[in-house]
Amino acid sequence: MGTYRIHRISQDTTSGFxxxxxxxxxxxxxxxxxxxxxxxxxxxxxxxxxxxxxxxxVAAMRAANIGMDEEALQELASVLAGIQRKLV
Incomplete structure (x- = not known):
């Protein structure tokens, strides 16, 4: 599996997001x-x-204890749930 860098995703205006x-x-x-x-x-x-x-x-990132606050983790969970709904 490839490695994705977040800064590339967030700056990519042609990604379809x-x-x-x-x-x-x-x-x-x-x-x-x-x-x-x-x-x-x-x-x-x-x-x-x-x-x-x-x-x-999200659970893995909590377990990794990498310094993300709970508000950001909840936003990530919301984004991922939205993506999952669109894929089903």
């Missing part, structure tokens, strides 16, 4: 960017960490 962002989106992107290297290091520590993240990204 809608340009409208909710009130928590800027906070979420800022925290994801700030914690990105710590998250990658945690994911690289074990296959179990990577599998946990694949199964439940």
């Amino acid at each position: 809608p340009s409208h962002t909710g009130p928590g989106t800027e906070l979420l992107l800022a925290q994801l960017y700030a914690c990105e290297e710590q998250l990658h290091a945690w994911l690289d520590r074990s296959e179990e960490n990577a599998a946990f993240f694949t199964a439940d990204p």
Whole structure:
């Protein structure tokens, strides 16, 4: 599986993501960017960490204790739930 960098996603205007962002989106992107290297290091520590993240990204990020606050994690959970609804 490839490695994705959050700063590339957040700056990509041709990715097909809608340009409208909710009130928590800027906070979420800022925290994801700030914690990105710590998250990658945690994911690289074990296959179990990577599998946990694949199964439940928000719970895995809580367990990784990478410095994201609960408000940002809740916003991430909301975004992921919205994506999941659209894919079903």
